């Protein structure tokens with residue numbers, strides 16, 4: 450399963466910029482696809498496209514956060 454940026458933000462309770470930072474650092478994983486259907490080659494810098502985040506990575510992050518607090 451994959452999540453949109455908005456869904457992942459809601460689950461984690463974080464802002465968009467934090468979530469995008471987690472994606473570029475590899476804390477969260479996913480695939481970014483342009484509207485034409487082409488996978489984005491430079492997701493860290495490209496301003497276009499839509500993320501499909503791996504739900505597993507979001508859930509793992511959620512569990513890690515619970516343990517830390």
Ligand SMILES: [Zn+2]
Nearest residue numbers: 489490495498
């Ligand atoms: Zn792109």
